[in-house]
Structures are given as C-alpha cells and as structure tokens.
Amino acid sequence: MRRVIIDTDPGTDDALALLMALNCPDLHIEGITTVGGNATLAHTTRNALRLVEYVAGGRDVLVAAGADRPAQGSFSFAYHVHGTDGLGVDLPSTARKLHRADAVELIRDRALAAPGSVTVIALGPLTNVAAALDGRPDVAQAISEIVVMGGAVEVPGNVTPHAEFNIYEDPWSADAVFSSGVSVTLIGLDVTHRTFMRRDAGPQWFEGDSRSARLGNRILANSFRERADVQEFYLHDPLAVAAAIEPDILACRLAQVSVVTDGEQRGHTVVSYGDGPVRVALEVNVRRAVEVVRTLISD
Ligand code: RIB
Numbered sequence: 001m002r003r004v005i006i007d008t009d010p011g012t013d014d015a016l017a018l019l020m021a022l023n024c025p026d027l028h029i030e031g032i033t034t035v036g037g038n039a040t041l042a043h044t045t046r047n048a049l050r051l052v053e054y055v056a057g058g059r060d061v062l063v064a065a066g067a068d069r070p071a072q073g074s075f076s077f078a079y080h081v082h083g084t085d086g087l088g089v090d091l092p093s094t095a096r097k098l099h100r101a102d103a104v105e106l107i108r109d110r111a112l113a114a115p116g117s118v119t120v121i122a123l124g125p126l127t128n129v130a131a132a133l134d135g136r137p138d139v140a141q142a143i144s145e146i147v148v149m150g151g152a153v154e155v156p157g158n159v160t161p162h163a164e165f166n167i168y169e170d171p172w173s174a175d176a177v178f179s180s181g182v183s184v185t186l187i188g189l190d191v192t193h194r195t196f197m198r199r200d201a202g203p204q205w206f207e208g209d210s211r212s213a214r215l216g217n218r219i220l221a222n223s224f225r226e227r228a229d230v231q232e233f234y235l236h237d238p239l240a241v242a243a244a245i246e247p248d249i250l251a252c253r254l255a256q257v258s259v260v261t262d263g264e265q266r267g268h269t270v271v272s273y274g275d276g277p278v279r280v281a282l283e284v285n286v287r288r289a290v291e292v293v294r295t296l297i298s299d
C-alpha cells in the first residue's frame with residue numbers, strides 16, 4: 001500500500017488520474033491538494049470535491065485547497081483545453097467540505113506523521129509542493145519521493161517550444177522542488193506524448209458501467225467533441241499515477257535539473273545527466289501504461 005498525496009489542477013487528464021487513484025487498492029490517498037493552473041483554484045477545487053464525491057462518496061478523503069497563483073505573477077489557465085469550468089462535463093454539486101487546513105499544512109502534516117513513507121504525486125504547477133518544502137528541511141527529509149508530471153527534456157514543449165505547461169506556469173517553484181534534494185521522478189512530454197487514447201478507439205474507451213468508467217468516457221467524448229482537430233487525448237497525469245503504482249513502466253536517467261525562470265526560454269527544464277536527485281523519464285512501456293489506466297477506470 002503506497003501512501004500518496006495528490007496535488008492537482010483538475011483538469012480533464014487530472015480527473016482521469018484521480019479516478020485511477022481512487023479506484024486503486026494499492027494506493028492509500030493521504031490527501032488531495034488543489035492548485036490553480038488548468039483553471040482557477042475555485043474551479044479546480046470544486047472539480048476535485050465533486051470528483052471525489054461522485055466516485056468515492058462516503059469515503060473519508062481529505063481535500064485541501066492551495067495556491068491560486070504561482071510564486072510570481074498569475075496562472076494563465078487552459079480552459080481551451082479542459083472546458084469552460086476546467087472539466088467540460090457537469091458533475092452533481094456536493095456538500096463535501098474542504099479539510100480544515102490548507103494544502104501546504106496538509107502536505108506537511110501527512111509527511112511528518114509518517115517520515116519516509118509518503119509520496120507526493122504532483123499533477124499541476126508545483127506551487128503548493130515548493131511552499132510545503134520552503135524553509136522546512138524536516139519536510140524535505142520526510143517526503144519519500146515526488147512524482148512530477150511536468151517538463152519537456154528532449155522534446156519540444158506544449159506551451160512554448162521550450163516549456164511544458166506545469167513547469168511554465170510556475171518555473172520558480174519547479175526550480176525550488178528540483179533543487180530541494182527530495183527524490184523526484186520527472187514524467188514529462190518525452191513520455192506522456194507517447195501515451196494517449198485515440199479518438200477512434202471510442203466511445204467506449206473504458207469498459208463497463210461503473211461510475212468511473214461512465215465518467216471517464218464522458219470526459220473523453222466531450223474533450224474530443226470540443227476539439228475537432230485533436231485525434232489523441234494525452235494521458236499526461238494518468239501516466240504519473242500509473243508510474244507511482246508500477247515504476248517499471250518507465251525507464252529513467254538520474255540527473256540534476258534546473259528551470260529557466262524568465263525570458264524566451266521560461267519554463268525550460270535544463271538537465272545535466274549523471275548523479276542527481278531527479279529520475280528523468282525517457283522511455284515508457286506504452287502498452288502497459290495504457291492497460292493500467294484502462295483497468296483502473298473501467299470496472
Ligand atoms: O502539460 C500537461 C500538464 O498540464 C497536465 O498536468 C495537464 O493537466 C496540465 O496541468
């Protein structure tokens with residue numbers, strides 16, 4: 001049983017990642033923390049609460065809200081990708097309440113309660129994670145690993161030619177996390193652009209009649225309907241969860257990683273291979289990754 005905190009900006013692919021985690025018997029979700037990014041913090045937090053209630057109603061899953069802006073400036077959002085409210089599909093409203101503490105406090109509390117046992121799976125800008133580590137070497141020591149969906153090392157970015165969205169949105173926080181000394185697995189576009197669901201594989205991308213299968217199919221159907229020119233739905237965040245469950249899905253190289261924080265190359269992940277705290281994912285077992293995603297969302 002792997003103890004995880006999921007930091008997320010749902011977001012359509014985040015939503016699939018949360019469905020996987022909530023359905024996975026091998027993960028114990030210590031908490032879900034929300035951050036702005038794909039959408040406003042208000043939208044990502046509302047989406048997270050509704051997703052948890054819709055698929056795991058009655059379960060005691062802590063949800064805490066975090067940063068509504070990056071370390072500097074503001075988020076640029078991606079409603080054109082994820083839909084008007086960041087999810088693109090309507091979910092029932094919920095009375096589920098936020099945790100009494102904020103995202104930073106939840107990350108710190110859960111990590112310090114079980115030193116060396118908690119993995120943070122970061123699916124959005126790294127603002128909350130960097131804040132939790134800031135000035136707290138005890139927290140850095142306590143977190144076992146940070147599995148990050150982010151970066152573009154040997155491939156072009158998806159926001160600019162140099163930068164992937166999560167890193168571009170808050171390069172300062174990403175640079176701080178990569179230099180914190182905490183063990184990081186960096187799952188970037190190098191592997192997530194190879195891991196996707198095809199439009200023509202639908203409309204039953206996920207099998208069965210469970211709530212998560214039906215919701216997963218609705219999310220993909222709506223995403224493809226709203227983006228007529230798109231043939232693949234990239235499984236960016238689902239791959240991060242799949243890799244946290246089965247690390248052998250990825251082949252990685254150790255490196256030191258820093259991030260360009262301004263100018264034309266803002267958000268570029270600069271990698272120096274050799275010894276270092278970051279495992280950079282460069283190869284992926286696509287067949288197995290997609291199988292893990294489909295199995296955990298189908299019933
Ligand atoms: O670049 C892809 C990443 O940015 C994913 O996490 C997606 O949800 C967005 O946050």
Ligand code: CA
Nearest residue numbers: 011014123124
């Ligand atoms: Ca995300």
